Amino acid sequence: MKLIDLIKNADGPFYSLEFFPPKEAEQLPGFFAAADALLEMNPLFASVTYGAGGGSQVNTLEVARRLTRDCGYRIMPHLTCVGSSKERIVDYLEQLRSMGISNVLTLRGDVPKHLLAGDGRFDWSREAFRHASELADFVREAFPDFGLGVAAYPAPHPESTTLEEDRGYTSIKLRASDFAITQIFFDVREYIDMRDRLLARGVDKPILPGLLPIQSFESLRHVLALCGANIPARLYIALEEANRRGGAEAVREAGLRFAVEQIRRLLDAGAPGIHLYTLNKAETCLRIAEAVGGLRKAPALPVAV
Numbered sequence: 001m002k003l004i005d006l007i008k009n010a011d012g013p014f015y016s017l018e019f020f021p022p023k024e025a026e027q028l029p030g031f032f033a034a035a036d037a038l039l040e041m042n043p044l045f046a047s048v049t050y051g052a053g054g055g056s057q058v059n060t061l062e063v064a065r066r067l068t069r070d071c072g073y074r075i076m077p078h079l080t081c082v083g084s085s086k087e088r089i090v091d092y093l094e095q096l097r098s099m100g101i102s103n104v105l106t107l108r109g110d111v112p113k114h115l116l117a118g119d120g121r122f123d124w125s126r127e128a129f130r131h132a133s134e135l136a137d138f139v140r141e142a143f144p145d146f147g148l149g150v151a152a153y154p155a156p157h158p159e160s161t162t163l164e165e166d167r168g169y170t171s172i173k174l175r176a177s178d179f180a181i182t183q184i185f186f187d188v189r190e191y192i193d194m195r196d197r198l199l200a201r202g203v204d205k206p207i208l209p210g211l212l213p214i215q216s217f218e219s220l221r222h223v224l225a226l227c228g229a230n231i232p233a234r235l236y237i238a239l240e241e242a243n244r245r246g247g248a249e250a251v252r253e254a255g256l257r258f259a260v261e262q263i264r265r266l267l268d269a270g271a272p273g274i275h276l277y278t279l280n281k282a283e284t285c286l287r288i289a290e291a292v293g294g295l296r297k298a299p300a301l302p303v304a305v
């Protein structure tokens with residue numbers, strides 16, 4: 001079943017979750033224990049990340065298989081096209097199909113460092129796909145039974161030259177797919193502004209806001225460096241203050257309060273659901289869900305499709 005049908009028919013806002021495949025086999029038991037615990041949130045679906053360049057492709061497939069078969073999650077694996085061939089992409093999608101998985105998040109990915117030329121450039125002319133929208137077009141054509149999600153950026157994608165350019169390309173990508181999940185953001189106005197600009201361009205596909213529960217200063221800095229999100233100065237100062245007074249524990253608590261407030265404001269603004277970047281940790285997400293309260297249940301889960 002395509003996720004878009006469940007999203008449209010959900011009887012109220014819902015949670016969805018992001019997991020990343022653990023690198024080491026010994027991390028798997030802890031990973032699946034966290035995933036099992038998070039079922040309590042009754043997520044509509046969970047997504048599983050994919051290493052651009054193919055590094056963790058096998059892990060993505062294996063984790064997606066087990067989350068579907070053993071935990072009963074409805075899974076949407078990610079797929080990046082940079083550095084990949086059409087044959088490899090077809091093979092990946094066929095493997096998903098054989099597991100009963102029929103939704104995929106189509107992404108371009110970032111060029112892995114080892115594929116960059118000495119001057120830091122990348123030769124796109126040899127690529128099967130140049131942009132996520134091209135990958136989405138291909139999958140829709142070759143695998144019409146698949147539901148498609150794409151990425152959207154409340155703070156424009158770092159490579160965009162202008163905000164309007166970013167919104168223009170995002171609207172093309174959304175027209176080729178069913179819905180979007182956003183990059184991490186910390187200012188709710190960025191999400192609302194992006195959604196409204198897309199609406200003004202005639203694109204009204206669901207856009208799930210992606211939220212990162214702040215767990216520590218270190219992980220926040222790491223994520224900010226990776227994804228190019230903006231952080232409001234007021235939030236940064238409050239976290240710094242919490243860190244000075246109460247260390248890591250106080251930062252986590254402040255992060256939790258901030259996430260709850262962010263979710264309430266997003267739901268008030270009409271967000272269809274909340275996509276949580278779990279970082280494979282259950283406790284903070286469960287505490288957030290408990291504090292938010294009142295989020296309606298998604299349709300019952302254990303349909304491995």
Ligand SMILES: Cc1cc2nc3c(=O)[nH]c(=O)nc-3n(C[C@H](O)[C@H](O)[C@H](O)COP(=O)(O)OP(=O)(O)OC[C@H]3O[C@@H](n4cnc5c(N)ncnc54)[C@H](O)[C@@H]3O)c2cc1C
Pocket residue numbers: 048049050051052078079080106107108109110130131132133150151152157158159160165166169170173181182183184210
């Ligand atoms: C929800 C989410 C999940 C993610 N999961 C993963 C993951 O699992 N693995 C991973 O490696 N990375 C992941 N990423 C990161 C993502 O791969 C990077 O942000 C990457 O730089 C862009 O991918 P994209 O799909 O948005 O690319 P695109 O949509 O192709 O956009 C890339 C850039 O090209 C521009 N652009 C788009 N179309 C055109 C066009 N037709 N002409 C000219 N310019 C254009 C865009 O404005 C943007 O600046 C994720 C990001 C998000 C938000």
